[in-house]
Amino acid sequence: xxxxxxxxxxxxxxxxxxxxxxxxxxxxxxxxxxxxxxxxxxxxxxxxxxxxxxxxxxxxxxxxxxxxxxxxxxx
Numbered sequence: 001x002x003x004x005x006x007x008x009x010x011x012x013x014x015x016x017x018x019x020x021x022x023x024x025x026x027x028x029x030x031x032x033x034x035x036x037x038x039x040x041x042x043x044x045x046x047x048x049x050x051x052x053x054x055x056x057x058x059x060x061x062x063x064x065x066x067x068x069x070x071x072x073x074x075x
């Protein structure tokens with residue numbers, strides 16, 4: 001009887017440890033997913049920024065001229 005109670009107590013402790021490990025694994029996986037999503041978002045923003053700036057060239061007066069959506073002068 002006492003042995004069965006001790007075994008149940010040990011099983012409960014092991015189950016708690018397994019639950020904690022599973023929770024940690026879940027947290028780690030979620031962190032990895034967030035990191036991948038952030039990297040993808042940054043890559044998309046970088047591509048968009050590169051698309052916005054068509055080119056940079058040196059004009060006849062030796063000044064850099066930015067060409068692109070964000071840098072066009074109003075007409």
